[in-house]
Amino acid sequence: MSAFPQPLTGIAAPLDPRGLRDNVDTDAIIPSREMRSTGREGLADGLFAPWRYTDVEARTPDPDFVLNQPEYCNAPILVAGANFGCGSSREHAVWALAEWGISAIIAESFAPIFRGNCLRNFLLPIALPASVVERLGGEAVTIDLAAQTVSAAGETHDFAIDSEAKRMLAEGLDPIDLTLTMRDEIDCWTATDRAARPWVYLESQA
Amino acid sequence: MGLTLFDKIWGAHEVAKTQGGASLIAIDRVFLHERTGAAALGRMAEMGRTVRDPARVFAVMDHIVDTRIGRGDGTLMPGGEAFISETRAACKAAGITLFDVNDREQGIVHVISPEQGIVLPGLTLVAPDSHTCTQGAFGALAWGIGSSEAEHAMVTGTLRLEKPRSMRVRFDGMLAPGVTPKDMILALIAEHGAGGGAGHVVEFTGSAIAALDMEGRMTVCNMATEFSAVTGLIAPDAKAFDYLAGRPHAPQTFDDPYWETLKSDPEAIFDREIVIDASAIAPMVSWGTSPEHTVAVSDTIPQGPAKAHDYIGLAPGAPIAGTPLDAAFIGSCTNARLSDLRRAARILEGRRIAPSIRTALAVPGSLSVKRAAEAEGLDRIFEAAGFEWRMSGCSLCFYAGGEGFPPGSRVISSTNRNFEGRQGPGIRTHIASPETVAASAITGAIADPRDYARPDAREAA
Numbered sequence: 286m287s288a289f290p291q292p293l294t295g296i297a298a299p300l301d302p303r304g305l306r307d308n309v310d311t312d313a314i315i316p317s318r319e320m321r322s323t324g325r326e327g328l329a330d331g332l333f334a335p336w337r338y339t340d341v342e343a344r345t346p347d348p349d350f351v352l353n354q355p356e357y358c359n360a361p362i363l364v365a366g367a368n369f370g371c372g373s374s375r376e377h378a379v380w381a382l383a384e385w386g387i388s389a390i391i392a393e394s395f396a397p398i399f400r401g402n403c404l405r406n407f408l409l410p411i412a413l414p415a416s417v418v419e420r421l422g423g424e425a426v427t428i429d430l431a432a433q434t435v436s437a438a439g440e441t442h443d444f445a446i447d448s449e450a451k452r453m454l455a456e457g458l459d460p461i462d463l464t465l466t467m468r469d470e471i472d473c474w475t476a477t478d479r480a481a482r483p484w485v486y487l488e489s490q491a
Numbered sequence: 492m493g494l495t496l497f498d499k500i501w502g503a504h505e506v507a508k509t510q511g512g513a514s515l516i517a518i519d520r521v522f523l524h525e526r527t528g529a530a531a532l533g534r535m536a537e538m539g540r541t542v543r544d545p546a547r548v549f550a551v552m553d554h555i556v557d558t559r560i561g562r563g564d565g566t567l568m569p570g571g572e573a574f575i576s577e578t579r580a581a582c583k584a585a586g587i588t589l590f591d592v593n594d595r596e597q598g599i600v601h602v603i604s605p606e607q608g609i610v611l612p613g614l615t616l617v618a619p620d621s622h623t624c625t626q627g628a629f630g631a632l633a634w635g636i637g638s639s640e641a642e643h644a645m646v647t648g649t650l651r652l653e654k655p656r657s658m659r660v661r662f663d664g665m666l667a668p669g670v671t672p673k674d675m676i677l678a679l680i681a682e683h684g685a686g687g688g689a690g691h692v693v694e695f696t697g698s699a700i701a702a703l704d705m706e707g708r709m710t711v712c713n714m715a716t717e718f719s720a721v722t723g724l725i726a727p728d729a730k731a732f733d734y735l736a737g738r739p740h741a742p743q744t745f746d747d748p749y750w751e752t753l754k755s756d757p758e759a760i761f762d763r764e765i766v767i768d769a770s771a772i773a774p775m776v777s778w779g780t781s782p783e784h785t786v787a788v789s790d791t792i793p794q795g796p797a798k799a800h801d802y803i804g805l806a807p808g809a810p811i812a813g814t815p816l817d818a819a820f821i822g823s824c825t826n827a828r829l830s831d832l833r834r835a836a837r838i839l840e841g842r843r844i845a846p847s848i849r850t851a852l853a854v855p856g857s858l859s860v861k862r863a864a865e866a867e868g869l870d871r872i873f874e875a876a877g878f879e880w881r882m883s884g885c886s887l888c889f890y891a892g893g894e895g896f897p898p899g900s901r902v903i904s905s906t907n908r909n910f911e912g913r914q915g916p917g918i919r920t921h922i923a924s925p926e927t928v929a930a931s932a933i934t935g936a937i938a939d940p941r942d943y944a945r946p947d948a949r950e951a952a
Contacts (some may be wrong), residue, residue, distance in 0.1 A: 308683075310908070365617045372908060376530075397719065398634075401636065
């Protein structure tokens with residue numbers, strides 16, 4: 286796995302140039318019908334399919350959609366409104382964004398499952414007030430994860446991220462490997478819990 | 492200082508603090524389905540990782556299985572059979588209990604988990620499915636995660652988590668006749684927004700919640716994710732314990748004094764509190780493309796985002812009732828349990844859906860629900876009214892590329908999401924209770940279910 290690029294500088298693509306769009310759901314980011322295989326690859330083609338193509342089947346690009354425009358098609362940063370990534374828990378939404386080349390999303394807020402999925406894929410979700418977010422679309426933005434700042438057009442804004450997530454992103458850590466180093470503590474806890482809550486522990490059926 | 496139910500469950504599952512200051516939380520149950528389960532199990536196999544305790548991991552085929560009577564592994568979704576066959580093989584290899592396509596107990600994950608006693612009060616349960624919050628109705632901390640987190644939970648028996656904030660949503664008073672649990676949760680989201688619960692675990696309390704049966708409580712908790720909450724839960728009471736006692740994976744009895752501790756202390760402090768007058772709630776129906784775009788069925792359509800009006804094809808200022816419909820759907824983890832089907836059938840009995848309704852589906856939440864409904868003759872009522880009676884599964888709650896509604900349809904649906912394209916490209920969805928779906932299907936346009944109420948329905952409500 287790869288760590289979050291440090292620092293990241295690039296154009297921030299406004300998902301909707303007319304204003305911040307709230308409640309962008311994961312069905313819009315990647316519709317279920319675009320999840321054609323059981324793996325996590327090959328999803329970028331379906332990213333934002335309903336908005337990106339005028340004819341989804343023929344894959345005819347809609348020139349009005351931001352990621353189809355030459356100045357934004359390689360943007361590593363996406364800008365959106367409140368509750369970004371709501372709806373289905375499908376991690377395919379994050380896999381599709383990452384495969385397309387998005388490394389960070391700046392939004393007013395994020396839906397919780399989507400935010401967790403971002404962190405597990407080293408894609409940085411940054412929540413900032415709407416008044417700040419709406420000025421970032423179209424700007425060259427620098428994100429400094431270590432300093433927890435977003436800079437653009439001579440302004441710098443601090444963002445919050447919990448220390449665990451920050452460390453995971455900065456160092457490109459695999460959480461499963463990290464947790465497995467605590468196996469003894471987990472085993473010890475489980476033994477105690479088994480005595481206290483025996484109904485939790487089931488006999489194998491398979 | 493008192494503790495909330497959430498505090499108690501969290502505390503009881505905190506194995507350790509991580510180096511980064513997060514909590515390592517023990518996970519008691521993992522539930523997979525074929526849409527995302529194969530991805531998680533496949534990746535684990537690639538990485539040479541194994542399931543720590545397979546006896547506490549379950550899986551079901553529900554998302555893309557065919558729901559037509561006589562089904563097999565074939566599905567109308569292009570490539571869908573690979574999801575089914577790979578999930579089956581991966582579950583077998585990992586020693587995971589699978590409720591397969593035509594297993595007697597197959598059904599939608601959040602319907603069969605309580606039926607099988609897999610979810611229990613006080614447990615932590617995760618599934619790579621956003622509506623896992625449904626199971627919070629039993630006083631479990633149950634929430635949806637992504638595939639990577641599902642792998643983490645299966646391999647380590649834990650998740651690394653920052654503790655969410657807590658919120659109490661209290662529904663005071665009692666529901667008026669003809670108003671349902673679905674209307675309660677839609678009213679909350681309409682008033683406080685689709686992001687209103689962000690970052691919070693929401694405990695639903697109050698007299699209107701206490702009065703609900705377990706199926707109604709599941710409907711309320713189901714849409715906590717549409718409120719952007721981490722999850723929702725309800726303190727278990729005698730109704731919860733009676734529902735679960737003796738089920739295949741549940742204890743025979745809930746006599747242990749431990750179970751009585753699973754409630755918020757009277758002096759517990761929540762980070763946020765919302766109070767709603769349940770008696771003022773009317774039947775609700777969505778008008779737009781987010782669950783927050785919802786009004787009482789007697790209201791007019793408000794001014795919303797231009798994109799929502801454009802997609803749904805309805806202008807602000809018009810009454811929502813009377814909007815002509817092309818299709819009707821009763822199903823999903825929100826509203827496809829026996830009581831939902833009974834209430835819809837009561838409205839449909841002796842009536843026919845309008846000729847303009849080209850597709851009308853009734854999809855039971857599980858095969859067990861289906862059998863129970865058939866034993867009461869509900870299938871014959873649905874069919875006589877013009878609904879197709881199906882096998883269990885998620886069906887057309889979402890469009891996976893296979894079976895769909897007729898192009899351009901406007902659908903009244905007992906599901907949970909009215910997103911653009913959720914039920915198919917260009918399909919316009921209005922979410923509502925099963926009663927409202929039934930009444931609207933008869934009318935051929937969005938209708939108030941109270942106009943079709945029968946005396947027994949009023950008593951039952």
